Amino acid sequence: MEGVNNEPPTAKVDPWTSAMNETAQNINSNQTKYSINLNEFHNLLFIISLLFGVAFLFYLLVILYSIFFKESKPNKIVLLLGPCDSGKTTFLFKLKTDKLCTTVPSMKENVAFINLKSNKWKKCVRFVDFPGHPKLSFALNKYFNITNVIVYILDCSDRQALKVVAEKLFDLYTNKVVVKKQIPLIIFCNKTDLCNSRPKQVIKDDLEREIEILKMSKYNSLDDDYNEETEFLLGTNSEFFRFEKAPCHTEICSGSVKNNNIDEVVELIKKFY
Numbered sequence: 001m002e003g004v005n006n007e008p009p010t011a012k013v014d015p016w017t018s019a020m021n022e023t024a025q026n027i028n029s030n031q032t033k034y035s036i037n038l039n040e041f042h043n044l045l046f047i048i049s050l051l052f053g054v055a056f057l058f059y060l061l062v063i064l065y066s067i068f069f070k071e072s073k074p075n076k077i078v079l080l081l082g083p084c085d086s087g088k089t090t091f092l093f094k095l096k097t098d099k100l101c102t103t104v105p106s107m108k109e110n111v112a113f114i115n116l117k118s119n120k121w122k123k124c125v126r127f128v129d130f131p132g133h134p135k136l137s138f139a140l141n142k143y144f145n146i147t148n149v150i151v152y153i154l155d156c157s158d159r160q161a162l163k164v165v166a167e168k169l170f171d172l173y174t175n176k177v178v179v180k181k182q183i184p185l186i187i188f189c190n191k192t193d194l195c196n197s198r199p200k201q202v203i204k205d206d207l208e209r210e211i212e213i214l215k216m217s218k219y220n221s222l223d224d225d226y227n228e229e230t231e232f233l234l235g236t237n238s239e240f241f242r243f244e245k246a247p248c249h250t251e252i253c254s255g256s257v258k259n260n261n262i263d264e265v266v267e268l269i270k271k272f273y
Contacts, residue, residue: 077127080128081153085132086153095127113127144181150183150184153188154187156197166207173234186269193256211234
């Protein structure tokens with residue numbers, strides 16, 4: 001009697017079914033890898049966005065600090081004053097281009113941003129060259145509130161301009177805004193290269209004498225209020241005017257823009273700016 005085979009018949013595996021199953025497994029595996037890679041990409045994108053956000057926040061804080069907690073120096077100016085032909089504009093363009101240029105008297109301001117550099121000093125300074133024509137003096141007051149330093153340039157060979165220079169200095173010393181802000185004043189005796197130029201000390205003495213004459217004339221005027229104000233700013237009538245006791249700190253230096261002898265005045269500008 002033949003034995004009976006009780007084992008279930010072995011199912012034959014269809015090659016197409018096997019291939020499809022293998023393909024499905026590969027697809028699932030690739031989907032898993034893709035999902036992992038996509039998550040990593042999202043994490044990287046989040047980190048980059050976070051870094052950009054932190055950088056932008058830091059930049060915004062710096063801007064706010066500079067606006068509200070730190071004085072904005074570029075808004076302050078160095079104001080160049082002086083008679084016509086004293087060399088103001090030549091000085092300005094010498095600083096800007098390091099070259100001499102031929103200039104003509106102007107009826108409007110020249111403005112220039114100039115990088116002044118030294119071993120331990122580097123700033124972009126805004127210079128305003130104000131015209132020397134007397135009829136434009138009324139427009140000066142709008143600049144005093146934004147002025148850090150006044151540089152008054154004169155021609156040390158021009159004796160006839162001495163009284164005019166003294167009058168302008170007197171006006172500065174009795175200007176309420178200039179005195180209240182204590183704006184430093186640099187008197188730059190230019191054109192020392194000329195044969196008829198006078199020494200700095202001689203010019204200083206002459207200017208002090210002329211300002212003293214102006215002061216005494218104000219004392220002898222009928223305006224009692226102005227007398228009291230002048231006495232407060234320039235001293236009593238028994239005190240001879242000296243630059244050392246002027247209402248604003250005053251420095252006097254000499255040089256020649258033509259001969260590139262301007263180091264002293266530039267260093268003083270850096271000191272007070």
